[in-house]
Amino acid sequence: MEPHIPKPTVVLAGVAGSGKTTIGRALAQRLHVEFVDADDFHSQAARRHMLEGQPLTESQRQQWLSRLVDGVTGRLPVVLACSAL
Secondary structure (H helix, E strand, O other), rough: OOOOOOOOOOOEOOOOOHHHHHHHHHHHHHOOEEEEHHHOOHHHHHHHHHHEEEOOHHHOOOOOOHHHHHHOOOOOOOOEEEEOO
């Protein structure tokens, strides 16, 4: 009988266009875990803010991180793509 090896949670961080989503989806499939994109947890207001070329405020960033933690905690292990450098 093979020993049980827990599945890891993996965080892929990088700038936009660096391949986080492509690599993350392939890795999640290989590990048989869910792929999560941290950008999906931004509010509409924060998305508009970023589209206008404005950096997020500390408050917006904190709200995003709180939603991200709440949204991922019950789903672990996952592969998470995140541009929070």
